[in-house]
Amino acid sequence: MSSHYGITVRPNISLPNEVLYEIFHNLPASVLAVIACVSHRFNAVAEHILYSSISLRDVLSQSSPYPWRTRLCCESIIQRTHLVESIRGFHVRWQADVQPPSSQFDFSPTVMKLTEALRILTSLESLELWLGPANYKAGPLAPHVVERIIQGAHFPQLVSVSLGAEWTKGSPLYSNILDTFLGSLNSLRHLKLPDHHTALNLPLDSLPILSSFRGSPATSASLLPGRPVRYLSLVGDDYDVDQEILTRLASTTEPLRVLDLSSMSVRPVILRNLATHLPAIEVLKVRLALRHTLHYALTGIRLLTGLSSVLSTFHSLIHLDLSPTSVAGADAQQEMSLCDEWTRACPSLRRITFPSHIEWVLGSDKSWLSQA
Known part of the structure; x- marks a missing residue:
């Protein structure tokens, strides 16, 4: 052949x-x-x-009202039990091509097959379930669609988990089913719960080696204390990051080193508070809320000149990533000027990524070099 x-x-x-x-x-x-x-x-x-790593993406529409790729794959897994020990990664993402989702969408048969398939995938190391609009149709007293699938599942080797679905008023919220599930994952290192907005209720000795988390400020504040989390990605509103939240975020057993704020618009005052409570931050990725203008007399990228006073409060910062921030008008000379200005305010800086997505690195001769 x-x-x-x-x-x-x-x-x-x-x-x-x-x-x-x-x-x-x-x-x-x-x-x-x-x-x-x-x-x-x-x-x-x-x-x-x-079959070692499976990634599925279903886009639901009027002409394709149910996640058929996921259902067919689950049926195949159930029929091929000799392969289940080989499956280490299982990643499912659903989305609708219209908003709000059509009432014709039908998730129940696929949810049942997905639940059945996960019961036998006990060798999984990575699991992602983003079930898009599937949580819309359930009544407020029904379990969250993710909990219907994970309840009773057993994954002793699971290292990475990402769970969630779109939410609207009246959709089911998470319950202690999620707490029980997470409490059983002693090998878990990486956790994402982007649609969980309240505190978790986990035993203090659970998730003993968790090193990264993505979720809301309230969920993060309930999870991080007493655990060795070094990477944190926050989602939601920066007004939720109050002093009590910050105190709890600082209660990890190892210092937080990487902070990703690209999924919320962040005011400069929040950055100052974060620097005070999390002094070991080495990598900061942020989407600045430019409605709170850093310098009223400037326009374009020079708006960012006012960031110097904020950066002076970060004493361990090595990489500043502003790529999620939207700023119009930039050139290499302006970016290099800001690099010099910010280094004077924050001497530990060695790498800067601008809104233009151009990265600058501090050379051995103390001059900034563009990586474009």
């Missing part, structure tokens, strides 16, 4: 399966699908690779 790479593949090749796995595992999925048709032996090796 000839491949697209001009190589003749002989299905009766006598190499061990372990060697075939090493040969095949870096090939594109489209090539693996062809290899799986060569022989039973090649099919067995290729299938294990194809």
Whole structure:
């Protein structure tokens, strides 16, 4: 058999399966699908690779009102129980192409299949469930759609989890089902709960090696104390980041090093408060709220000149990432001028990413170099 790479593949090749796995595992999925048709032996090796990490995306519309890709994949997993131990990653994302979602959308059959499939995927190391509008249709007394799926699931090797769905007034909220689930994940290092807006209620000794979290200020404040979280990404409104929240965010067993504020508009006063409570921050990614203008007399990127007084409060900052901030009008000379100005205010700075997405790095001769 000839491949697209001009190589003749002989299905009766006598190499061990372990060697075939090493040969095949870096090939594109489209090539693996062809290899799986060569022989039973090649099919067995290729299938294990194809199923090792599954990513599914369903876009729901009037003409396609249910997540059929997810349902077909779950049915395939249920039928191929010999592959379940090979599946280490399972990532599902649903979204609607219209807002508000159509009343014709039907999630129940797929939710049932998804629940059944996850019950047997006990070797998972990474799980993502973003179920888009699936939580809209449930009544307010029903469980959150994510909780309906994860309740009773067992994942002793899970390292990374991301759970959520779109929310609207009247949608079900999370309950202690989520708390119970998270409390069972002793191997978890990375957690994302973008649609959870209240405090979690977890045992103090749960999630002992958690190192990164993405979620609301209230959820973060309930989770971080007593845990070795070094990376934090906040979502929501910066008005929710009050003094009590900041005090709890500072109660990790290891200092927070990376702070991602790209999913909220952040006022300069919040940055000053963060610097006071989280002095070990080395990487800061932020979307500035320019409605609170840093310098009224300036326009364009020179608006950011007023950031100097804020940066002077960060004593360990190495990388400032302003790429999520929207500022019109910039050139290399203006950016380099700001680099020099900000370094005088914050001597620890070594890397700056501007709203233009151009990155500047401080060289060994103390001059700033553009990485464009």
